[in-house]
Amino acid sequence: MSNVKPVALQLYSLRDALQEDFEGIVRSVAAMGYVGVEPYSGMPGGLGVAADLFEELQLEVCNSHVPFPEGANLESALAEAEAFDLSRVAVAYLPESEFATVDAVKRVCERLNRASESMQASKVTLGYHNHWWEFKELEGQATLEVMLRELDDDVFLEIDTYWAQVGGLDAVEVVKQAGGRAPLIHLKDGSLSLEDNMTAVGAGKMSVPEIVAATEATAEWHIVEIDRCDGDMLQAVQDSYKYLTSNDLVRGKV
Numbered sequence: 001m002s003n004v005k006p007v008a009l010q011l012y013s014l015r016d017a018l019q020e021d022f023e024g025i026v027r028s029v030a031a032m033g034y035v036g037v038e039p040y041s042g043m044p045g046g047l048g049v050a051a052d053l054f055e056e057l058q059l060e061v062c063n064s065h066v067p068f069p070e071g072a073n074l075e076s077a078l079a080e081a082e083a084f085d086l087s088r089v090a091v092a093y094l095p096e097s098e099f100a101t102v103d104a105v106k107r108v109c110e111r112l113n114r115a116s117e118s119m120q121a122s123k124v125t126l127g128y129h130n131h132w133w134e135f136k137e138l139e140g141q142a143t144l145e146v147m148l149r150e151l152d153d154d155v156f157l158e159i160d161t162y163w164a165q166v167g168g169l170d171a172v173e174v175v176k177q178a179g180g181r182a183p184l185i186h187l188k189d190g191s192l193s194l195e196d197n198m199t200a201v202g203a204g205k206m207s208v209p210e211i212v213a214a215t216e217a218t219a220e221w222h223i224v225e226i227d228r229c230d231g232d233m234l235q236a237v238q239d240s241y242k243y244l245t246s247n248d249l250v251r252g253k254v
Helices: 011-020 022-032 047-056 072-083 102-120 143-150 161-166 171-181 208-214 233-246
Strands: 005-010 036-038 088-091 125-129 156-160 184-187 221-224
Touching (some): 161 184, 184 208, 221 233
Parallel strands (some): 005 221
16 A cells, blocks of 8 residues: 555553553563554553653654543543644544434533533544444444534544444445544454453454555544454554554554
8 A cells, every 4th residue: 555554553452461561661662663652541651651751762642642631631521632733533432322322422422512612622633432332223323424524523533443343344444434533443353252351463354455455544643552452462462463464454663
């Protein structure tokens, strides 16, 4: 592919190891060749320490996961954006119960639109990162269709392709449908069973090359995320990088 995008790591993948040795693990990620990182709210080390370390290691921060930016969480989300010099952040999660009906999904979109307006006052764009429950069919409509229709154009989607597939849709078709609304694409892999742990990217059942090809014209970053795995997580993170770069699916540093 001629338009290969940079690869980042969602640091939540290494959350346990980061608690033990934040600086050492981040240095290991940089040494692997990842171009960037995606922090998460509550990450150990503190915002200032983390930002300084990322800058030292020339790790670009492509985005950050934040709690829903309402009330006190609005201030903390803006603080993360400022610390990492970001023009965008994404809501990491909303519970499955909030996507039970079409009307419920519409209410979620209304909340996201209001929160987006609050963030834009500080010149920060808001996005939403999915899990599997956002992709079921409701009243003959895929939840994604409702969200694309109801969300303001300024609200971006960070498509987690594995969860979209587990949720019952074809991840390739999902990213095609989202198009430019999804500048950030999460890549993960596994058996596609909710009960099973995940694998390194390239070692499971996901059609990773097809997903990357489908987002060639629209993605800005491809982001590795492994929620849980059976083996050593640091090795899985490295194996994911090697698979993606050796197959020219992403651009790394080494």
